[in-house]
Amino acid sequence: MPTTVEVMADAFKEAGTPFIVGHPGGESVELMDAARQRDMRFILMKQETAGAILASTWGEITGSPGVCLSTRGPGSTNMVNGAAYAALDRAPLIMITDRYGNPAHEIGLRQRLDQRAVYGPLMKWGTTIDARIIHQQLRRAMRTATAVAPGPVQFDFPHDETTKEAKPLAVPPPLMPNTLQPEPDPLALRPLAQRIAQARKPIILAGLGVLWDRASEEVVRYAEQLGAPVLVTSKCKGVIAEDHPLRAGCIIGGIIERKLVSAADLIITIGLDGIELQPMPWPYNIPVVSIANIPSLDALVPAEVEVVGELKGLLKGLTELSSAGGNWGEKAAATFRQDVIDALNTPSKGLSPQRAMEVARAVLPRDTIATCDAGASRLLIVQKWQSYGPREFLTSNGLGSMGYAVPGALGARLAYPDRPVVAFTGDGGFLMAIAELQTAVRENLPIIVVVLDDQEIGLIRVKQEIKKIPKYGISVGGCDWEKLAQGFGADGVTVDTENGLQDALKVALKTGKTTVVAVRIDGSGYVDQFNALREL
Incomplete structure (x- = not known):
């Protein structure tokens, strides 16, 4: 009779998700091994939120629920922002959080949290894994995560349930519903x-x-x-x-x-x-x-x-x-469309972010998948970058989280292994997820990261300026993006002209390696753009 972790791995694979992603704890090793035995991939992330965002993005693109995991305590709390992304951006996701076994959970204090209570406000459903009912739990989780509107479910996973024999169902229903949608009268x-x-x-x-x-x-x-x-x-x-x-x-x-x-x-x-x-x-x-x-x-x-x-x-x-x-x-x-172009074409002393986007769109192939981070540049990227098919532009809107673009691009690379993937991010957002460059290199998930570097948290500077508050507490500058990229085994280049950006993107496409293209931009037009496009 199969164990709990074997039943779980079989279900994830049957649902169309051939990998698990995250940062494991000691209680996760049996599930990871069950995945290995089924030729499923385990992708080790450097930060739990990034893992949840990657899995969520996969779920959005494919419709199959992404699967991520964390260790108990600090790992589970680190993953909360990824849960918020799945909830507010409507992504099908199964989140597995390690937990003490029931006796230790009842009397222990160290690293003990009520993880279901922590996640509860963000979940469509949460449950504690039990070998006696794991088949029903998996079916409900799959259906709940993928049902309109999609969202996250949580498995709290006591370590003493991992290798127990899973009680079978006498007449198991399909893992996913076979739904007939009749045409309307x-x-x-x-x-x-x-x-x-x-x-x-x-x-x-x-x-x-x-x-x-x-x-x-x-x-x-x-x-x-x-x-x-x-x-x-x-x-x-x-x-x-x-x-x-x-x-x-x-x-x-x-x-x-x-x-x-x-x-x-x-x-x-x-x-x-x-x-x-x-x-x-x-x-x-x-x-x-x-x-x-x-x-x-x-x-x-x-x-x-x-x-x-x-x-x-x-x-x-x-x-x-x-x-x-x-x-x-x-x-x-x-x-x-012309009104938007006119609103964005503000004067610039150097390479403007809007012109950088025009250059990128002209160089990168039509079928490129793009991810976009939150921040001052997002407003113009949404308007300037052109996409030609659904789920070819990926961003965090419901949550609006910084740090999305890089793990989102890794999720897109898994879903679209034969298409170029570019992550557009500001310098602040990139620093929130920079460790996942190592994931891209180690896991052979090549992406192009375009860092729009204005050496500040631009959106906050815009709000300070509009509210006539002095610029304060928002400087980011001083990063050597080339050395940072090279330290992770990626290629890196810094540009500040249209021709430089054009050449860097062409080289990145040719090499097929993870590449950081840092674009020194003049963001002085942001305030006029925001005033023209959106009320703040």
Whole structure:
């Protein structure tokens, strides 16, 4: 009869995740060995949060839950930010935290935490592993993590349960549900189609739900049928290819998009999750209809009607019921794109971050996967970098965590082993995850890290300047990025011109090695860009 860890490893592999990632403790070694015996990979991270972010990103891209682990006590608390990422950025993740066996857990003090209580507010579900019910626990965990909206579950793993014989199920249900999604009745959709047909200038706002139902193609076909411009949230860049004439840009919750949206006479939200929006009242008095895969419980968007169901079927049905729309969409989208370009083209004394992004996009192949860190540069990267397919641009939006770009890029490299992967990060965000350069090199997961180096925590400097507070406590400068990269076995180069950046990226593509390209930028335009794009 198989042991608990053997059943767990089999389940992870069957669910489509051929690796476990994290920083183990002594209680993890049996699970790691069970994975080894099944030709599963164990990826040793240098910091637990980075492991959880890597696994979460894999889960977002593939739909299979990522699996990460930590030791008890300090390891589990170090992993909390990764749990927050999975919760707020809607990533399917299984988190395993080592624990004392039950007797020691009841009387011990050292390194003893109520880990389920620590993680509880962030989890969709948490449980303590028990060999007698491990089969049911695994099935519930898999289904809970991947069910819309995806998120994290936690296994607290007592060390005295690892090698016990796992009690079998008499009639085991499938590990993952075999779900049938019938297409909606056209008659049921007709009132919504008729309401939308009354609009002369509809606009589409698309969010995370489109990715959960893999409905990107259906969104594009529906937009084309209506002739509607499309705005997407930052995690949905590429849902409509960014060279499509109806692609307007990204929703950032700023003043710049209000001109475009306010010109519409109907807002159609598709899969929009309230966690993707800025925490402020809905700014539009235009009628809204919502097409979603789950009911809206937060009531942030004042939709006059909400249609809930599987998005592929709903959009297919609506497209078939809709007559060809007008032609306002392409012109409106083009005008908005130009407005964004004009807002970002601020004067610069050196290489500007926006120009660095234009150079990077011109050099790197069309199928490049990009990750983006939080910080001052994120706002312009979201607008300047172009993606052409879903899940080709990866960032932390719901949590907005610094330190995302590098471990996110490693997760992307695992999911896309044959495509270029670039991580865009500021100097502050890169320093939060710099140890994972060693992971990239040692695990043969080559990525290109573009560090936009303005020698400060730029977003805080922007806020200080806008609030007329003197610059204080935000300096980062003095890093020799080339030596840091070389110390980890990666290539490193520092550039401060367009030609230098262009050449460095071409070399990195040619060598196929993990490469740090530090770009000395002039961030003096950030304040004007923020004032033009988004209210602070």
